Amino acid sequence: MEHKDYFQKVFDVTCMIPEERVTNYGAIADFLALGSARMVGWALNKCSLSEIKVPAHRVLNRKGELSGRNAFPTPTLMQERLEAEGIEVVDNTVINFKDLFWHPENILKNG
């Protein structure tokens, strides 16, 4: 299971996402140089199998839609998680997505 590290990378970055902030698959893929956002989603889909708690609900697609809501125990859990953090969600889409958008590279900027 060498790809386990692959998950770890994605999980690690996902866990770095601050509250009140969200990101998209492409940003993580770009930061980890995975080459494809699909791989990020693929890894996050497995996050439920991981022992690590991952705020996967903070990861959305480029349009800010909760594309992965169906992968949660309940399709509404993802939205509830976001709303619990003060993020407004309507029609499976995060409001002010571009304003809440956060890029993993910010980790390096802030140290």
Place this chain on the structure above:
DNA sequence: CCAATGACGACTT
């Protein structure tokens, strides 16, 4: 091995 799929994204028309 070939074909199809997926929590996507960028490019082209």
Place this chain on the structure above:
DNA sequence: GAAGTCGCCATTG
């Protein structure tokens, strides 16, 4: 600017 098309790469059939 919306809709359509291709690329991405690992998994599954």
